[in-house]
Amino acid sequence: MADSMARATGRDPLDASAPATQATPEAERVRPEEAQPGGTRPASAAPPPRGGASAQGPRAAGPPPGRGRESLEQELARVGTRRWLGRLGVLAIVAALVAGIVVWRIRTSPPPPPRYVTGDITTGDVIEVVQSTGQVKPLTEVQVGAQVSGRITKVYVDFNSIVKAGDVLAEIDPTLFGAQIDSNQAQLEAANASVVRSEASLGTAKQRLERAKKMVAEGVGSQADLDTAQGAYDVALADLAAAKAQVAQLRAVLRSSTTNLQYTRIFSPIDGVVISRAIDPGQTVAASFQAPTLFVIAQDLRKMRVLADIDEADVGRLREGIEADVSVDAFPGETFRGTVSQVRYSPLNQSGVVTYAAVVEVDNPDVKLRPGMTATVSIRSSEAKGVRRLPNAALRFKPAPERDKDGKEIKAPPLEPLPPKKGRVYVLTDATPGAEKIEPRVVDVGITDGIFTALLTDLGPVKLVIDENDGPSTGGRGRGPRLF
Incomplete structure (x- = not known):
């Protein structure tokens, strides 16, 4: 179908x-x-x-x-x-x-990034500093101790108390010292009585001696009587001298006891501030061998000093009168101005490291610096103002080794070592992005502050290649190994 x-x-x-x-x-x-x-x-x-x-x-x-x-x-x-x-x-x-x-x-x-980090030669100040640390201390620090032993009965000052020279700081129980004075006075009075008795005995002996001499001269006395009288006189004279010496000795003992009594009151020797107190009422102090320290008084906290430990390699750059900057952790960002007042000759050897103490006096008007603080000290050993300077990163730059087309490193001949006050920098000669070219230059350099170095050679308006890991730059970035 x-x-x-x-x-x-x-x-x-x-x-x-x-x-x-x-x-x-x-x-x-x-x-x-x-x-x-x-x-x-x-x-x-x-x-x-x-x-x-x-x-x-x-x-x-x-x-x-x-x-x-x-x-x-x-x-x-x-x-x-x-x-x-x-x-x-x-x-x-x-x-x-x-x-x-x-x-x-x-x-x-965007275009390919630069292969080098570059920096400029600038004009500015270069301040060479010596860095160190030290401990803050008052200019004058007095340790006040007890010269006699006894029990503390009263303490009149505390920490941070402002005192004047002659102020009473504390008292020791004077009871025993008062009794000693009374005993010495009694002994002195007895010695004075012995002197009077010796003087009387001497007068009697003198009269007998004169009588014996007269009788011998008249022929009625014997020589033996004269000798006896002379001996008695000499003994009486010696007894008088001994009695007077005893009086002098007891007077000295009395003065010592009186002085010890005065030592029971502890006075401030200077004007200042109490920065340490080591006693309390009721405490017993013993001054048998060494006077115990009861108080520490700083003369004036508005003027402090820093004991800075200077390495032996840097001590030759210091001298008295140069300026220094002091900083502490308690006040970050704040600097206290000071001056080097002393560079000590005495060495400090700690585990084989030799240092020398430099004393830096610092103004402390607001009493911010406190005794015992750890301070960082920057001492200005040299200054160069308004000079041409280059970044230290330019002196540290080393070009990456060249490589062939297979990536293997091409060994370059070693650079000649430079004498002191010489440096090697690399100048950017072709700034085509991605195809930059550089060439080395040897320059004369001066002092450095760790960031910049004074440049004594005229390089003209050039771009310096600097180490990409540090230093101020004007653009660009680091590159990898060059391939050829």
């Missing part, structure tokens, strides 16, 4: 490329008067072809044998060609988009 329908429509049933005519409901509906027994429609009932063509024409006769398969292959070939053409069109569009993006990225991408 399919063949009949194909012949009736003039369409090859094997031709897949030919569009099938969709039957409408009206075409598929069979009229009652045209229905045949068995449900088949006679060929004469088929609708006439369009254009008035007779069913007896060539189209109604059907295609010749083999034509349907050839038409199918042609249609399939045409469909495949159209698909490949569509795919090629899509690929062309994608390729055009990619090419446009690449061109846009090339045009809008």
